[in-house]
Amino acid sequence: MTYGxxxxxxxxxxxxxxxxxxxxxxRHQLTGMLFDGAIDRINQARGAIRRGDVxxxxxxxxxxxxxINELRGSLDHHAGGELAGRLDALYDYVTRRLLHAQLNxxxxxxxxxxxxxxxxxxxxxxxxxxxxxxxxxxxxxxA
Numbered sequence: 456m457t458y459g460x461x462x463x464x465x466x467x468x469x470x471x472x473x474x475x476x477x478x479x480x481x482r483h484q485l486t487g488m489l490f491d492g493a494i495d496r497i498n499q500a501r502g503a504i505r506r507g508d509v510x511x512x513x514x515x516x517x518x519x520x521x522x523i524n525e526l527r528g529s530l531d532h533h534a535g536g537e538l539a540g541r542l543d544a545l546y547d548y549v550t551r552r553l554l555h556a557q558l559n560x561x562x563x564x565x566x567x568x569x570x571x572x573x574x575x576x577x578x579x580x581x582x583x584x585x586x587x588x589x590x591x592x593x594x595x596x597x598a
Contacts, residue, residue: 483583486526490576493522494569497553504560516557523550545571 480488500515527546530539549568556564 481583483579483586486529487576487579487583489522489526490572490579493519493526494572494576496522497565497569497572500553500557501562501565504562512557516553520550520553523553542575545575 496515496519500512500519503509503512503515523546527543527550530543532539532543535542549571552564552568552571555561556568
């Protein structure tokens with residue numbers, strides 16, 4: 456087996472694994488997966504900065520920004536009221552900090568973005584746990 460084949464097989468496995476996770480996920484899990492993905496891509500961008508890998512840096516920042524844009528676009532301002540407005544402002548600010556980090560190789564801006572996204576991600580996990588508990592044992596077993 457060649458290195459290229461092993462790398463391709465790994466990519467296929469990861470793609471199938473991610474697709475299976477998404478297909479079986481509830482809305483809370485999907486939102487959590489988006490947050491995890493954004494934070495992972497931001498950390499990958501940090502690694503690219505440290506390696507001096509400009510193309511990878513652009514790729515990972517682009518992916519992180521796309522995920523945050525997806526989170527922002529999923530907000531229901533009518534139903535979400537003030538909370539949706541605050542999340543929208545947060546996502547806008549994180550986007551600006553990430554653009555700054557990308558342009559200036561600023562790891563402090565990266566740290567700030569992660570520090571802002573992490574509690575929101577953790578809150579989604581807690582919301583899911585609370586939701587499942589309110590649904591009883593059957594929903595918990597399905598998760």
